[in-house]
Amino acid sequence: MAGALNGLRVLDLTSVLMGPFATQLLADMGADVIKIESPAGDTVRGIGPMRHAGMGSIFLHVNRNKRSLVLDLKKTEGLAAFLKLVETADVVVYNIRPQAMLRLGIDYERLKAINPRIIYAGLYGYSEKGPYAGKPAYDDLIQGAAAVPSLMSRASGGEPRYVPLTLADRTVGLMASNAILAAVIARHQTGVGQAVEVPMFETMAQYVLGExxxxxxxxxxxxxTGYPRLLVQERRPYPTSDGHLCVLIYTDHHWEKFLGLIGQGQLFEQDPRFASIGARTQHINDLYRLVAQAMATQSTEVWTARLNEADIPCMPMHDVDSLLQDPHLLAVGMLQDVQHPSEGHLREIGVPVSFSGTPGLSVQKPAPRLGQHSAEVLREAGLSDAQAQALHKQCVTRI
Structure with a gap:
């Protein structure tokens, strides 16, 4: 069956990670996402490891279920072909600064005149309404601006560090997919599209300040400022006698059960630090230290069994290698073996959400080679094969 977004056509001008992640979320749910790349291709194509040039591992994981069209938008012929595509598109997504889009001649006012139903979504560093407008932005810079390294330092007592994930890129990508779909719903009601701004800094500030x-x-x-439970040094995976275990003792029930397990059940009634969630939060580092001392006395297997029996939440601590072998992820299809037409046997990350009536497309279309679909997309836009070949000879496209 077709995905939930079947019939939605997205012109994807994004590159690297934030934008491609947003558009992959739409593609996974059935949207026809046309990834429009320069003749040089998305920069992330070059980040290895890879079997063939231009097909790096990170690129493969944020560009599945898309079609690749090469267009040099700096050339008159490339821009004309793009504007032809806009006539029948639903969404245009970009993640370069608005000033650069204006220089290319792909601003909202121009596209709206061609297609009043177009949704024009910009993902970039800072809102155009503030003094940071137009500043360059990358994940590390936005993490820093949004106080993430400072929080890491407060929690660990060490030097400020970035979270070792592209946290801002993926958070903003998720926000962008939500905003685009909200604009699609609004268009169903009004009949017209709109411009959508999704700034990284403001999105991450909301993320951080909420807690x-x-x-x-x-x-x-x-x-x-600061939520104490998240900032204490003892909030960490606890060393056991043979490994580590992640444990969250949070509610009255959890603490009463845990204190009973370690033979100190009387503390729950007698020690004022356990009197309420507010009291526990105030003294959380001391309480987590008590947990850490207990965890060190027995093995991960023993503690997992005891905590599960007491209905206290716990999970093993994976590293990336063991995560790839997690039995639950394997059972639900989050890690799938696929055969890429050019890259061969690959391990693909599945789609985490599911629909009973309109299932996502999952990994039915692996990430495309550069320009793999140029000819067919140009044909759909009304260009003849001869015209497409002419654009190829002019280095406007790649077929």
């Missing part, structure tokens, strides 16, 4: 504004929520402030 860590804390006392600064109030005027005058009622205390410091």
């Amino acid at each position: 860590h504004m804390a006392g600064a929520t109030f005027e005058p402030p009622m205390g410091e």
Whole structure:
């Protein structure tokens, strides 16, 4: 069956990670995403490991279920072909600065005149309404601007560090897919499209401040910023006698059961630190230290069995290698063996969401080679094979 977004056509001008992740989410749910690349291709194509040039591992994991069209938008003929595609498209997504889009001649006003139903979604560093407008932005810079390394330092007591994930890119990509779909729904009601701005800094500020504004929520402030439970040094995977275990003791029930397991059940009624969630939060580092001391006395297997029996949440601590062997992920199809037409046998990351009536397309179309679909997309736009060949000879496209 077709995916939930079957019939939605997206012109994807994005590159690297944030934008491609957003558009892959749409593609996974059935949208026809046409990835429009320069003749040099998306930069991430070159990040290895890879079996063939231009097909790096990160690229493979954010560009599946898309079609690749090469167009040199800096050339008159390439821009003309793109504007022809806009006539029948639903969404245009880009992640370069708006000033660069204006120089290319692909601003919202121009596209709206061609197709009033077009949704024009820009993903970039900072809102155009503020003093940071137009500044370059990358994941590391946005993590820093949004206080993430500072929080890492407060929690660990060490130097500020970036989270070793492209946290901002993926968070903003997810926000962008939500915003695009909201605009699609609005268009069903109004009949017209709109421009959508998804700035990285503001998105990540919302992400961080929702938990860590804390006392600064109030005027005058009622205390410091920061959510204490997330910032104490003892919030970590706990060493057991033979490994590590992730344990979250959170509710009254959890603490009462855990204290009973370690032979200190009387503390739940007698120690004021356990009297309420507020009291526990105030003293959370001490309480987590108590947990850490207990965990070190027995093996991961023993503690897992005891905690499961007591209905206390726990999970093993994976590394990336063991995550790839997780039995649950394998059972639900999150890690699939696929055969790529040029790259051979690959391990593909599945789609985490599911629909009972309109299932996602999952990995039915692996990430495309550069320009793999140029001829067919140009043909759909009304260009003849001879015209496409002429564009190829002019180095406007790649067939």
